[in-house]
Amino acid sequence: MSSKPDASRPRATDTKKVHIADTQMTRQNWYKHVNWLNVTFIIGIPLAGCIQAFWVPLQLKTAIWAVIYYFFTGLGITAGYHRLWAHCSYSATLPLRIWLALVGGGAVEGSIRWWARDHRAHHRYTDTDKDPYSVRKGLLYSHLGWMVMKQNPKRIGRTDITDLNEDPVVVWQHRNYIKVVLGMGLGVPMLVSGLGWGDWYGGFVYAGILRIFFVQQATFCVNSLAHWLGDQPFDDRNSPRDHIITALVTLGEGYHNFHHEFPSDYRNAIEWHQYDPTKWTIWTCKQLGLAYDLKQFRSNEIEKGRVQQLQKKIDQKRAKLDWGTPLDQLPVMEWDDYVEQTKNGRGLISIAGVVHDVTDFIKDHPGGKAMIKSGLGKDATAMFNGGVYYHSNGAHNLLSTMRVGVIRGGGEVEIWKRAQKENSEYVRDETGQRIIRAGQQVTKMPEPISTADAA
């Protein structure tokens, strides 16, 4: 017997539609917003390790081993999870892939499959709502808030991971993730110091728990610090930045502005003196025959990006400067009117058909008051351009800020022809401002050509 569904009652599917992450956090439901499993892994266990460290003495051998294992597991994330699997910036032989999957698992940051999928979304949707660790939601959020708080998985941008599903090492690690974490995160560090020099508990606390904590915090900095601190030499439209401090903390992942521009490059640092041990490791693996097909962008492409960003910065600086009223916005003056006004005491001077008001400048004229006064009310084009004194580029620039009009017909110079020349030949920057290069000011006359054959 079928009955009509009760329209007034919400169906079970309706209540499932709203993910907890999409609801307002209140005093009653805050605990539902927290991802307790992750809180245990990235806050609870490290805290327990810190407490235990009070009564577990740290032996020198264990300390050295913890640092070595820190590098192994950290490189498992940077050279393995990140540059190999998330970005395919090189290819690795089976033994190297197994090694990276194991030590990377020992860093306890999720499986390769999960990590690389989120990271591909991060690159594809940087700084947007689909970026799983968008720094736009706050520095702390991008560092670990995104793991501590529940996220609606449907909101993370979709990415293609078919290649990862075809890698048996990735699939195996994903299926056996808990075993890998227990074995590589805690088992191996404990076994080495236990069997090696009898420090089982120290190995567990220092090379295990606390080392996991440091590796986690260091690699989380790629998502937070690398999007917050430093320069943007390649593109400043998004948040990624380059900084040596981030590089030092993250085993070389600190040149993040470069990395977001050229993600499939196996390098993060392109200069030999920059700190990128992940790059050095991959390169060494290549020499050992373990890695091949190391991808690298041509320096021509890299420099293009750098030049464009520099150009943008220059445009911004240029836009802040006073280049004088554009010629086409200046009023047109009759020659007789110009002469008349100077007779009435206004300090006007015409150079190349452009009228300048130098009244306030006469007393500051480096060549003396008399010189500048002798040009008032005349066509001083030749005087200014070498007839009396060959003025500097700086003088032409300064002069342009004093423009007040153009002479109809240009006096002795055809101003409108020049204006047209300016419009067609001069380059404009992104903001539409005309770029006036040194020696290209409208008041500048070409230098007399010295004829070699006249000698």
Ligand SMILES: [Zn+2]
């Ligand atoms: Zn990033």
Ligand SMILES: [Zn+2]
């Ligand atoms: Zn990346």
